[in-house]
Amino acid sequence: MPELPEVETIKRSLAVNQGASMIRVELIREDIIRKREFEPEAVHGALIQKVARRGKYLIISMAGGHHHILIHLGMSGRFYMLNEEEELQEKHVHLILHLNNGKKLVFQDPRRFGGVWLVSSPEDITGKLGKEPLQRDFSSAYLHSITQGRRTAIKNLILDQNLIAGIGNIYADEALFLAHIRPDRAAASLSQQESLRLSRAIKRVLRQGIENRGTTFRDYRDGNNARGGFQEHLQAYGREGEPCLVCGSLIVRQKIGGRSSHYCQLCQK
Numbered sequence: 491m492p493e494l495p496e497v498e499t500i501k502r503s504l505a506v507n508q509g510a511s512m513i514r515v516e517l518i519r520e521d522i523i524r525k526r527e528f529e530p531e532a533v534h535g536a537l538i539q540k541v542a543r544r545g546k547y548l549i550i551s552m553a554g555g556h557h558h559i560l561i562h563l564g565m566s567g568r569f570y571m572l573n574e575e576e577e578l579q580e581k582h583v584h585l586i587l588h589l590n591n592g593k594k595l596v597f598q599d600p601r602r603f604g605g606v607w608l609v610s611s612p613e614d615i616t617g618k619l620g621k622e623p624l625q626r627d628f629s630s631a632y633l634h635s636i637t638q639g640r641r642t643a644i645k646n647l648i649l650d651q652n653l654i655a656g657i658g659n660i661y662a663d664e665a666l667f668l669a670h671i672r673p674d675r676a677a678a679s680l681s682q683q684e685s686l687r688l689s690r691a692i693k694r695v696l697r698q699g700i701e702n703r704g705t706t707f708r709d710y711r712d713g714n715n716a717r718g719g720f721q722e723h724l725q726a727y728g729r730e731g732e733p734c735l736v737c738g739s740l741i742v743r744q745k746i747g748g749r750s751s752h753y754c755q756l757c758q759k
């Protein structure tokens with residue numbers, strides 16, 4: 491599932507389209523639109539002012555400030571750029587944005603857990619999201635404050651999009667491995683020192699994910715429909731039964747809050 495580093499990578503690849511104009515919105519599958527505050531035709535001829543990200547949402551904002559196209563990739567979605575004359579290679583394309591710079595932006599999503607929002611104010615959709623973990627105000631003090639009084643597993647806490655925006659299963663497992671904290675520890679049991687380690691580990695794995703253009707386990711592709719590279723650097727996620735790169739004992743997998751978690755029983759306490 492695309493997480494913050496994957497969506498950020500796509501955003502950066504698609505930023506070249508800022509300043510281009512929308513020729514036409516081709517809506518192939520109506521029910522991919524999750525909220526429709528304007529008709530697709532309303533942005534025909536409009537200038538793309540900004541391509542942004544908040545949490546796992548991509549936000550394409552038109553000049554004038556009243557028309558925003560939000561895209562969430564769900565489990566299996568891709569959003570990428572092709573030259574206008576290039577043929578679509580894959581199925582399940584639900585939306586195509588045709589631009590005046592010779593490009594088209596293609597949204598495809600076989601499982602359709604993702605979606606598209608046509609809204610006048612992106613905050614209506616993203617307003618409840620928690621802090622952006624790569625920004626300064628996501629600090630160890632903030633992380634420690636949200637652990638207080640919470641019995642839920644620390645893994646579940648850092649996956650809660652209303653507390654921290656953009657972390658999913660892969661980067662949660664990697665951050666906890668790096669911080670030497672077991673994913674099933676009660677959030678409230680973290681010491682201040684552990685919150686500091688975990689906040690630093692979260693920032694570090696997200697930055698490394700972005701530097702490597704995201705993690706491709708199965709579906710994810712970047713804004714040029716190319717695979718990411720961070721799967722080569724994973725230390726915990728997807729490595730059950732393989733030796734821990736630090737101590738050599740085998741990485742285990744355990745369900746926590748319905749999600750598979752991968753960790754080292756020796757290194758993580």
Ligand SMILES: [Zn+2]
Pocket residue numbers: 734735736737738739754755756757758
């Ligand atoms: Zn280990």
